[in-house]
Amino acid sequence: RCKNLSVSFWNSYWMLPSDVCGMNCFWEAAFRYDYMKTHPSEKMHLAVVACGERLEETVTMLRSAIIFSIKPLHFHIFAEDQLHESFKDILDEFPYEGKVNYTLYPITFPSESAAEWKKLFKPCASQRLFLPLILKNVDSLLYVDTDILFLRPVDDIWSFLGKFNSTQIAAMAPEHEEPRIGWYNRFARHPYYGVTGINSGVMLMNMTRIRRKYFKNDMTPVRLQWGEILMPLLKKYKLNITWGDQDLLNIMFFHNPESLYVFPCQWNYRPDHCIYGSNCRTAEEEGIFILHGNRGVYHDDKQPTFRAVYEAIKNYSFGDDLVHSLLQPLERELQKTTHTYCGRVYKVFIKQLTKSIRDLYARRSKG
Template structure:
């Protein structure tokens, strides 16, 4: 049920984006925005808000556009979200712009934690903390269907970006975000989003066995990591099973939810599967190593791309970072969470992690532990070269 609420995200993300896009193009500045007052769901450029910059720099320079990363955090997911952000900024090459949508009582905690990070890390990202709100249209219906804050969907007021990358809070980057961002250049003229399959093996896949609605391909798609081209999404008419004419994204979601609300289990992910079932040419699939979950190893290894090159992004869904059901996943999470910026990432993160992973080989996922550190070791070596020397 936690992820069900993200269906709202898909409605919210388009509600104001068209006007916001034009406005931001007129007033765009990549300089940081100062001030206080984090409880905003829309913070115009050059206006006091909850944004925090990535350190001072010449206002005359024009830095390379950042990569935009969006996440939603509610309840007890503060530390989990901070650990995800930590993994993103630790390895990434280009600067990040973080869009954190959180319950109001978490705003101060996010800002305090991020501002406490050392300067050489803070220089790698900007961030904005937003309040969570329901869209004004059909607000009563959304509130009836969803609890107030069970992973509220992708934020609809992300500023100054056409290409948001949404990730669940239980994501861990094991290599630079830049490598995933590069998939944007692979989009053809029809493709407007990129996601990984829900599973590799139809015989044990959830959708092929249990779904009561249309889904993409043979195993469905997983929405925990989703890269989007917002310009295309705003301007596209989507085929659907409700009308003979195409509907825009913001016109499609509520009718779709009304039709299938008794048949969907995973909220936004199910709606995305229905949409791309009817519009498969609009989706770019990236391999399972970019969204590696316990399902890929719990019954034996079944992610071929990870077998070959290692895990690129770990997705600890079903709370596996916080229980003992999948100790290999928990070990990776704990290693990154406990790592102190500035410490040697090999001796302080990789070596202790490999030692802990050796204790998990009694599980199927633990037997595949070499896949968890294959790409991570390379990323940490690069992070070590970027780290400042001395104190």
């Protein structure tokens, strides 16, 4: 398991796996490179939680992150035990070229409340809430859902960390741009951030600040830290929330709005941005930066525009020409979707992708 130094492992029971070598691996709460300790600022950290039938979708997301990113990436993959071997088999075949490594983690919740958290929304969904507590040595992290596709370098969303003011600890996009079709402002039975709430499918975190912050809340006049506030929030609102951990984050940032940086919808572009007509203006102007195929749209025929992008990235072979093997076949497929509302604006799906490919080849030509 240590034949590839890009691989590291974490064990929730603080035991060294018997087949992990002692020469190149070491352990604290996680096994990682010495390089990670001596050059922490040179890596971008990306986390994902995968359960059930999400293996292929997660791998496709990771592929999209690798294709365009510039700085080295470290993937933190939280997955059910039965998925670990499959992840290792697939990821070990990726041509990392020295810029990617990963850590596999089991799905774990606080033992005294594990059953409660597992029942929240989906079996593994609330795992993300505990990332600041599990990844104690990671300063900043980009969490994404499995159904995310990067159409430009991860470096670009990572750069938002440098735009945080002194009070901001995390960044997310609004749940809706158009209040008339918003979910939170029409149906929520709990507090939520802003006018239409926030979507947590793409969440950039300064986890050092998260761990240090004391949060205002509506349960006690005393401010609570991240690890103290999660269970009381769940107990108070569990009968009033629909979208699980996302709802809890909305409640938290409703009471602490100064702590959130809001980025535009093109960084978390979902079917709601086009199925009733285009309503993400920044995507119309500059293209989609991060595609979020929620509602399972990558795997059915309801939104063929989203599915076409997913299939194109899934089927792309590393090293092939991106124009001929990815962009041109994708554009041909997108042109077949103009009978749908999203298909009518299909050019926003390739506008940034085209630029990302051009920029990548320009960087390569400069050596």
